[in-house]
Amino acid sequence: MTFEARELTPDRSARDLFGAELRRHRETAGMSLRRLSEVVNYSKSQLARIEAAESLPYDDLPTKLDVCFGTGELFARLHAVAKKEPFPGKYRRVISEIESRATVIEEYASATIPGLLQTRELAQESLRFGNPYASDAEVESLVQARMDRQALLERPKPPRCWFILDEAVLRRPVGERKVMRQQLAYLTKAGARPHLTLQVLPFAAGGHAEAGGSLMLYTLPRQPLTAYEEGSHSGTVIENQSDVAARRENYDLLRAMALSPRDSEAMIQVAMEDWTPCEPPQT
Missing domain, CATH: 1.10.260.40 (lambda repressor-like DNA-binding domains)
Structure with missing residues (x-):
């Protein structure tokens, strides 16, 4: 190769x-x-x-x-x-040069809750899994960098955000049960924001072109649409407009296959109850 x-x-x-x-x-x-x-x-x-x-x-x-x-x-x-840099070069470009300037952010996540929607506790767990040899201080630096990204959702004029979550991200445990329950409770609050829409892609929807990875679409002022695909260990910025158009079509199909925002909230609520911490046995 x-x-x-x-x-x-x-x-x-x-x-x-x-x-x-x-x-x-x-x-x-x-x-x-x-x-x-x-x-x-x-x-x-x-x-x-x-x-x-x-x-x-x-x-x-x-x-x-x-x-x-x-x-x-x-x-x-x-x-x-x-080692002290929170993001490698490719991710830093996406976060500092693209995501921070976007007026519309659209994301499909198949493996984990998107970083913009993670609680600190879930971020700690997921970043620890992804960086098993990192020190506690290094992991905390990564966590803080992820939390800092979320500030764009609190701006006076935040970007219009649309998140499609695969059902798997609601079901796969990351950390203790209470971490998952708190995370899903946070999702229901996030979905209530007027500039943010959440949809769940259920298992019943079957296969699709973006299975196994994550896809982001960024709309920036006076610039062509930019796509970003991410796997478990790498990511690719896509700017060729014919390739971007193919990702645009994939995303629109996922949106059509996903549950409505109301039904998605109901599925998140059900999954949240499934993560209720187990009571210790009575003695």
Whole structure:
């Protein structure tokens, strides 16, 4: 498989700088990704994602790179700074340059509650699962960054938001039962906001083109529609208008297949009751 080198912005992101320095030193040494993977005992695909600033390495890799390239503590120091950034480069562009300016946000979520609608408790649980080697302080930094994103919903003129939630996100436990119940109770309150619409896509709707991932559509002032697709470990900004149009059609079909906002609220209420904490047995 051929990996296409992504353009990096090392002047704006420590993650990009880490990837750019890795790429520069590897190419200067005349090493392919495959050869480097053999030296540092990392997979070629992992190294490709790190070079593209799509993920950070585990803590052991920077030292191995410094030894391999004779760079002292360069990669160790870059790694220490990059770990403090709450979002990798691709996500940061979506959040700071696209989401923050959008007048309309439309999202389909198949695996978990959208970040804009998460309670702090659910965010803590989900980010801990996604970052098993992170320290408590690093997880808390990610949680706070997610909470800060939600400020756009409280602006005097917030974006018009439309969320379609797969039924799975109501049923899959994340943390303790009380965390799920509190989260679903929050959803019912969020759905009552005049600028926000919630729909649930029930299991009975069957298969569809966006199954297994998440899709966001962003309407920005005086700009073409932008789409963003996200998987479990990566995301893609889509700006080619023919590709965006295909995602627009997919989203509109999901909206037609989903329950009405009123019926969706009723399903959320039922699911919330299912997450009522169990009473201890009587003795």
